[in-house]
Each structure stands twice: as C-alpha cells, then as structure tokens.
Amino acid sequence: MSEARSHIFQRLRAVPRPEVDTTGRDYIPIYQWDKAERIKRFTERMQAVRAEVHHCDRSSWLSKVAELCRVKGLTNLLVSPTTEWGQALYQQAESLPSLTGYDQPIEAWKQEMFYGIDASLTSTLGGIAETGSLILWPNSDEPRMMSLVPPVHFAILDTEQLYTTFAEAVQAQDWLAQGMPTNALLISGPSKSADIAQVLAYGVHGPKELVVILV
Amino acid sequence: MKTEFRIQVDQALGKQDVRAHFRKAMDTLMTNRRNQFPDNAELQRLRDQAQVIRANALSKLPELLEQLEANLTQNGIHVHWAETTDEANDIVLKIMQKHNATWMIKGKSMVSEEMGLNHFLESKGIEALESDLGEFIIQLDGETPSHIIMPAIHKSKEQIAKLFNEKFPDIPYTEDVDTLTRTARDILREKFYNAPVGLSGVNFAVAETGTLCLVENEGNGRMSTTIPPVHIAVTGIEKVVEKFSDIPPLLSILPRSATGQPITTYFNMISSPRKQGEKDGPEEVHLVLLDNGRSRIYSDPELLATLRCIRCGACINHCPVYVRIGGHSYGTVYPGPIGTILEPQKSGLSVHGELVQASSLCGACGEVCPVRIPIPNIINRLRYEGVHQEESSVLDAGSKRKPMEAITWKAWSWAATHPSMYNLGSNLATQVRKLVPNHLGAWTSVRTAPAIADKTLHQQLKALGVDHE
Numbered sequence: 040m041s042e043a044r045s046h047i048f049q050r051l052r053a054v055p056r057p058e059v060d061t062t063g064r065d066y067i068p069i070y071q072w073d074k075a076e077r078i079k080r081f082t083e084r085m086q087a088v089r090a091e092v093h094h095c096d097r098s099s100w101l102s103k104v105a106e107l108c109r110v111k112g113l114t115n116l117l118v119s120p121t122t123e124w125g126q127a128l129y130q131q132a133e134s135l136p137s138l139t140g141y142d143q144p145i146e147a148w149k150q151e152m153f154y155g156i157d158a159s160l161t162s163t164l165g166g167i168a169e170t171g172s173l174i175l176w177p178n179s180d181e182p183r184m185m186s187l188v189p190p191v192h193f194a195i196l197d198t199e200q201l202y203t204t205f206a207e208a209v210q211a212q213d214w215l216a217q218g219m220p221t222n223a224l225l226i227s228g229p230s231k232s233a234d235i236a237q238v239l240a241y242g243v244h245g246p247k248e249l250v251v252i253l254v
Numbered sequence: 255m256k257t258e259f260r261i262q263v264d265q266a267l268g269k270q271d272v273r274a275h276f277r278k279a280m281d282t283l284m285t286n287r288r289n290q291f292p293d294n295a296e297l298q299r300l301r302d303q304a305q306v307i308r309a310n311a312l313s314k315l316p317e318l319l320e321q322l323e324a325n326l327t328q329n330g331i332h333v334h335w336a337e338t339t340d341e342a343n344d345i346v347l348k349i350m351q352k353h354n355a356t357w358m359i360k361g362k363s364m365v366s367e368e369m370g371l372n373h374f375l376e377s378k379g380i381e382a383l384e385s386d387l388g389e390f391i392i393q394l395d396g397e398t399p400s401h402i403i404m405p406a407i408h409k410s411k412e413q414i415a416k417l418f419n420e421k422f423p424d425i426p427y428t429e430d431v432d433t434l435t436r437t438a439r440d441i442l443r444e445k446f447y448n449a450p451v452g453l454s455g456v457n458f459a460v461a462e463t464g465t466l467c468l469v470e471n472e473g474n475g476r477m478s479t480t481i482p483p484v485h486i487a488v489t490g491i492e493k494v495v496e497k498f499s500d501i502p503p504l505l506s507i508l509p510r511s512a513t514g515q516p517i518t519t520y521f522n523m524i525s526s527p528r529k530q531g532e533k534d535g536p537e538e539v540h541l542v543l544l545d546n547g548r549s550r551i552y553s554d555p556e557l558l559a560t561l562r563c564i565r566c567g568a569c570i571n572h573c574p575v576y577v578r579i580g581g582h583s584y585g586t587v588y589p590g591p592i593g594t595i596l597e598p599q600k601s602g603l604s605v606h607g608e609l610v611q612a613s614s615l616c617g618a619c620g621e622v623c624p625v626r627i628p629i630p631n632i633i634n635r636l637r638y639e640g641v642h643q644e645e646s647s648v649l650d651a652g653s654k655r656k657p658m659e660a661i662t663w664k665a666w667s668w669a670a671t672h673p674s675m676y677n678l679g680s681n682l683a684t685q686v687r688k689l690v691p692n693h694l695g696a697w698t699s700v701r702t703a704p705a706i707a708d709k710t711l712h713q714q715l716k717a718l719g720v721d722h723e
C-alpha cells in the first residue's frame with residue numbers, strides 16, 4: 040500500500056466524527072402519475088430538449104422506423120440482430136437502409152464506426168418520466184459506442200418500462216441485486232452545449248439527433 | 255501596496271462590456287434555477303436530503319473510501335492515492351509512460367485544473383487536449399476557466415468567432431454558433447478516434463457498488479471514458495457517497511441548481527473496464543484519489559462542511575461579487591463563494607487568505623447551496639482564523655494579523671469595557687472632529703469621509719430626556 044494512502048487514512052481517522060441524523064435520506068418523491076400521464080411527461084421533457092418522440096405500438100413501430108430512415112435519407116443503420124427489435128428489423132430488411140451489426144470488437148472496424156455509420160438503433164432498459172430520460176445498459180450485443188458515436192440514435196422504449204423517477208426505476212429493476220454493468224447510462228436528449236455565449240447548440244460530441252420510439 | 259488580487263479586481267471592474275456580459279449570463283442562470291424549483295417546500299426538503307447524504311458520507315469517509323477501493327479493485331479498476339497535486343500528476347505521468355502515450359484527450363475535470371495537469375504534462379512533452387467545448391475554447395486562447403461549470407462564460411460569441419478564425423484559418427469566419435460547434439466537433443472527433451488515453455473527472459463515487467458517476471451534456475465525458483483504450487479518472491477524496499440509492503436525489507438537485515436543467519443529457523455510470531466478450535470501452539481504467547488539503551479541512555468540525563460541496567456552481571451564479579469581478583480576478587482554480595472558502599483552506603491563508611474579504615456576507619450563496627454549506631459562516635470563521643493567534647487546524651492561521659490593528663482593537667476593547675475611559679474618549683473625539691482628514695485611504699476613494707458628531711450619543715440621549723436604561 041502506498042505511503043500517501045496510509046497518511047491520508049491516518050489523518051482521516053485521527054479526528055472525532057460527527058453523528059449524522061439521517062432522517063429524510065431515503066425520501067422518494069411520489070407522483071400519482073398513471074401510464075398515460077407518464078408518457079405525456081416523458082414526451083414533453085424529451086421534446087423540450089429537441090428529441091423526437093414517436094408514439095407507436097408493436098404493430099406500427101417497424102414501418103415508422105422505415106419511414107423515418109427514408110425521410111432522414113439514411114443509407115445504413117447499425118443495429119444488433121439479436122435483440123427483439125433487431126430481429127424484426129432484419130426480417131424487414133428490404134424496406135430499410137442497409138443494416139449493419141456490431142459483430143466484432145471496435146478495433147476491427149473503428150474507421151467505419153466513426154466515419155461510415157449514419158445511424159444506430161438500440162433497445163433501452165426503461166425510461167424516466169420525471170426527467171425525460173432513457174435507461175441504457177450497453178452489453179456485448181449493443182455495445183457502448185452505439186448510442187454515442189453515430190450522428191443519429193434511435194432508441195426503442197417499451198412503455199411498460201416507463202417509470203416515474205430514477206429512484207423508482209432503480210428499485211423496481213433491482214439494480215443492486217443485478218450488479219452494476221460496465222457502463223450504465225441515462226440519456227436525456229441529443230448531445231448539447233451552451234458553452235458558446237450561452238447559446239444552445241446540439242450535436243457537440245454525441246448524437247446530433249435522438250429519436251425515441253415508444254411502443 | 256496593492257496585492258495582485260486587488261489589481262485584478264480593479265482591472266476587471268474597469269471592463270464595462272465584460273461586466274455586462276457576466277450580469278446577463280448570471281441573470282439567466284438564476285432565472286433558470288428558480289424555474290426548476292417552483293415549490294419551495296419541495297426544494298427545502300431536497301436540500302435537506304442532499305445535505306444528509308453528503309454529511310453522512312463524510313462522517314464515514316475513511317470506511318467508505320476503503321469500501322470504494324475494495325469494490326473498484328474487485329471490478330478491475332486500478333485505484334491510486336495522492337496526498338499532493340505533484341503526486342497525482344506523477345501517477346498520471348507514469349500511466350502515460352507505461353503506455354508510451356504522447357498525448358491524451360480530456361473530458362471536463364476541475365480536479366485536473368487543481369492539479370495543473372495540462373501544464374505539468376506539457377513540461378514532460380505530453381499534450382493534454384481539452385474536449386469540453388468551453389475548455390477547448392479557453393485552451394485555444396491559453397486561458398484558465400472563469401467558472402467551474404461554464405469555463406468560457408467570460409467570452410462573447412464574437413471573441414470566439416475571432417479565435418477560431420485565427421487558430422483554424424482554413425475554415426471561413428463565422429459567428430454562427432451551430433457552425434462553430436460543428437467545427438469543434440469535427441476537429442475533436444478525429445482526436446477521440448486516435449487518442450491513446452482519455453482523462454475525466456468524477457461527480458460521485460459510489461462506495462457500495464464501486465461506480466464512478468459523471469454528469470454532462472456534450473458527450474465529451476462519455477467519449478473520453480469510452481473510446482481511448484485507457485481511461486484515467488481523477489477526483490478528490492470527498493466525492494464518495496455510501497449507497498447507490500444516494501445517487502438519484504443528488505442527480506435531481508445538481509443540474510437544477512447548476513444550470514437550471516431538470517437533468518443533463520448524459521448521466522454516465524462506470525463500474526469496470528471492458529469485460530471479456532464486450533466489444534468496446536477501455537481495457538484499463540484508473541482512479542486517482544487526491545487529498546491536497548482535504549483531510550486537513552476534514553479535521554475541523556465546522557470547516558468540514560466545505561467538503562459537502564457537489565460543485566454545482568449555484569453559489570457562484572448568485573454571488574454579487576463574482577458577477578462584478580468575474581472568475582479570473584480570484585486568481586484561483588475555484589472562483590466565487592466556493593473558491594473563497596475552499597482555496598484559502600487548501601493552499602493556506604497566507605496564499606489566498608485575502609479572498610475571504612471578497613464577500614459582502616449577503617448570504618445568497620448559503621441560501622442557494624443544494625447541500626446547505628453555511629458559506630457566510632465559514633467566510634467569517636476564516637476571517638477570524640486569519641487574524642487570531644491560537645493553535646488552529648487552518649493552514650497559516652494568524653498570517654493576516656497586523657500588529658497595529660491588533661493593538662488598536664485591544665485598546666478599543668479595553669476602553670469599551672471601562673466606561674470612564676470610554677466617555678473621556680468619545681468626548682475628546684467630538685472636540686477634535688474638525689481635525690479628521692478628508693482622505694482616509696481606500697475608504698474615501700469612492701466615498702466622502704465620515705463626520706464625527708458634535709455631541710456624543712450619551713449627550714444627545716440625555717438632551718432628549720432618555721433615561722439611562
């Protein structure tokens with residue numbers, strides 16, 4: 040163990056510590072929002088930061104994605120062939136831009152990922168109505184860069200997984216029992232900045248467009 | 255003799271346009287924050303909760319740091335400890351050297367500013383490139399941040415347009431913010447693509463799970479921690495919290511207090527390097543835990559509250575001194591009220607002790623602080639520490655003591671507790687009142703000299719028939 044470490048601990052342990060009354064620590068704000076209200080709030084929040092939100096269902100989402108790809112003039116779409124959504128998309132490949140899978144480590148195709156991919160589509164673990172956020176736990180099927188590097192990111196959100204607050208989502212999905220993944224994310228809109236004279240600009244480093252498909 | 259701080263303040267006050275610019279920016283930030291908390295009771299409850307979470311974490315700091323270290327190590331993240339910024343810089347340098355890395359890309363990190371990391375690496379022939387848009391802009395101009403959340407807030411659109419045109423002459427001049435942003439994006443994309451090492455700060459470190467949390471809007475934090483094969487995170491030892499359930503309330507109050515957003519675009523929770531079978535993310539993740547005076551602050555039961563800070567910047571946005579003199583005048587890494595209490599404690603009252611004078615004690619900072627740090631009380635305490643003589647936990651306590659001032663106050667307190675002496679003195683003052691000079695140093699540079707009344711308060715009250723009691 041390093042000397043710095045033991046010195047720091049010596050100093051921290053040398054002093055009496057205050058007792059802290061932890062009343063109120065675990066408070067979770069309760070909103071009585073039913074599903075329709077959660078969807079409404081989520082949509083408003085997302086749109087306020089210039090994300091696109093499309094209300095679909097399990098029969099219509101696929102044609103919506105196809106239509107949006109056409110409208111946006113996308114030539115390819117990065118999507119996992121193994122997720123529920125990916126499987127459906129690969130079966131409809133003829134109505135979509137060319138589909139690419141993230142099937143090898145990034146080192147093997149970094150150039151293409153950075154400069155050749157128009158858009159990606161990922162699933163989500165859920166959503167948060169209060170803040171208008173998507174929950175993502177990237178994994179080997181849908182790695183971290185999918186929601187970060189391509190200029191357009193489509194995310195599918197199952198409205199059954201739309202929670203009221205972040206705290207509620209963490210509890211309902213029992214994150215602690217599952218164990219934290221390499222990288223967990225909340226995404227609340229496209230990348231943005233107000234660093235130039237406080238003028239809001241979108242698409243700084245992450246996706247310029249975030250398209251949320253609710254099913 | 256004027257100190258450097260006073261000179262900088264004088265210069266800043268003379269720049270009308272910059273002052274107007276800051277005024278406008280801070281007004282917007284204050285309005286945005288206010289709009290995020292329409293229900294005052296809810297705001298106060300949230301502040302209580304955030305305060306308890308941070309105070310609880312500090313009360314268990316050594317245990318939580320041990321738990322954090324154990325969990326991070328188990329998750330495969332390398333943990334390093336640094337007592338000083340020199341040590342922290344050396345740790346970063348060694349990691350760079352191990353990977354033969356000649357440069358790194360950086361996400362926004364105030365602790366790396368505290369370390370003077372860019373400067374240090376440069377002296378070793380290593381380039382550290384900032385990727386946060388604000389940091390990127392000021393790095394181009396060779397400046398330091400003027401605000402902890404919005405580092406380039408002192409710059410106008412026109413200044414940034416000129417700067418880009420000067421540094422990237424191939425790109426046509428434009429004042430269009432979207433075009434300027436796209437220019438930065440394109441330049442930095444290529445850098446992210448090639449960077450051998452990425453560096454970031456940490457907003458919260460969760461002991462329970464060994465998770466490093468980052469709050470940001472642009473994606474520079476995600477890029478820096480996802481794309482390069484090596485990720486180095488640097489943070490202060492106070493940033494730890496006990497449980498994962500502590501995170502949602504802190505995440506709820508931080509961006510709302512800071513910029514008045516309900517949440518930032520990205521909340522990034524990192525718990526390990528790339529695992530077997532995963533296809534991207536860094537193979538190696540390091541965390542450098544920096545003390546740099548924090549454990550000394552920890553030893554004082556009153557000053558300990560300083561360490562609750564979650565670096566939201568709300569105290570800065572609401573400070574009537576900051577808005578007038580701007581961030582650079584402070585001459586420190588952290589400006590505004592938080593800088594006023596943190597910097598003198600970190601580097602000593604003899605170095606930055608003068609900053610505690612840069613407050614009107616209006617109390618705005620303490621009122622908006624999401625973790626209820628009693629900033630005005632701490633300012634008062636540090637003013638006292640600067641001039642008193644006893645043993646103290648504060649570095650360079652007593653260094654602001656002036657013998658003449660000390661004697662004057664001693665004499666005053668003696669006279670004030672001896673009525674006959676006091677009456678004699680005040681009577682005398684009314685007699686010689688014509689002799690008070692018109693010029694009384696700094697006081698009369700913008701004010702007229704105060705006049706002594708021709709009768710003492712006692713005499714006036716007596717004349718009014720007011721009884722003794």
Ligand code: SF4
Nearest residue numbers: 563564566567569623
């Ligand atoms: S002192 Fe309080 S208001 Fe100031 S930056 Fe820290 S947490 Fe925010």
